[in-house]
Amino acid sequence: MSKRGLDSLGYIEREGSLGRVPKAFRPVVAAARDRVLDVFGARLHSAYLYGSIPRGTARPGRSDLDLLLALREEPTEADRADARTLDEALDKEFAQIDGAGTLLVGRAQVLSDLERHDLGWFVACLCTPLLGEDLAEELPRYRPDTLLARETNGDLALLLPRWRERIARVAGVTGAGGSEEALRPLVRHMSRHLVRTGFTLVMPRWNGWTSDLTEMAEVFAAYYPERDHPRRAVRLREAAVLGHEPVGDRAVLRSYVDDLGPWLAEEYARVHGVKNPRP
Structure with a gap:
């Protein structure tokens, strides 16, 4: 990443990548990826990591696992309950993480005009693609304005x-x-x-x-x-x-x-x- 997190044109560069995931957290990420597919299946449009794990700064036993799941339709209460169950299972199984949190959003919400400079920016700049088609391809570039x-x-x-x-x-x-x-x-x-x-x-x-x-x-x-x-x-x-x-x-x-x-x-x-x- 360039100085101050911007590219040569002054746009915010996307932070994080799967290649930066620390070795200790790779089993956690692999398990999360597989279980997200098992739980949400065809309802899932795309899944992302964010936070310290894809930035490569996570500390075993101290850092949490942050996931964002974009569903094809708006999330239901049943979806949210499934996400909480997933989080609890991952946190219990892997001592490397101090908690897990999954954000559920709908694809249309991410791409909406109202969320263009909030949730859309978050996905495009702070989230690392894990599964599915990357919604960043449908979003603009962002400046720190x-x-x-x-x-x-x-x-x-x-x-x-x-x-x-x-x-x-x-x-x-x-x-x-x-x-x-x-x-x-x-x-x-x-x-x-x-x-x-x-x-x-x-x-x-x-x-x-x-x-x-x-x-x-x-x-x-x-x-x-x-x-x-x-x-x-x-x-x-x-x-x-x-x-x-x-x-x-x-x-x-x-x-x-x-x-x-x-x-x-x-x-x-x-x-x-x-x-x-x-x-």
């Missing part, structure tokens, strides 16, 4: 109430504010999301792309220095660390939904506007 920034992460304000509900639900089920084991996945997910949002806030000015959380936080810090925005860069750097090594700390989650998250949402709307509403 304000349109892409708005449509990928311009909905944080809508997500924050849902995050608060998830935190409260986990805390209510486990008691005493939530067990560390139950809270860790929330810290990892929300940390990563906030770092990526901070990065895409400044992405058009930086004019590049990266999926490295540490680099994302440093890029953000270059445009929101401590002298002008006290603690914002520090908090995002801390979130980058927790995105890799999460701790089950409810105080961290509360700080995300009460402080860093609301500030980022407001600043994002000021700079790039708000993401087009979805049905």
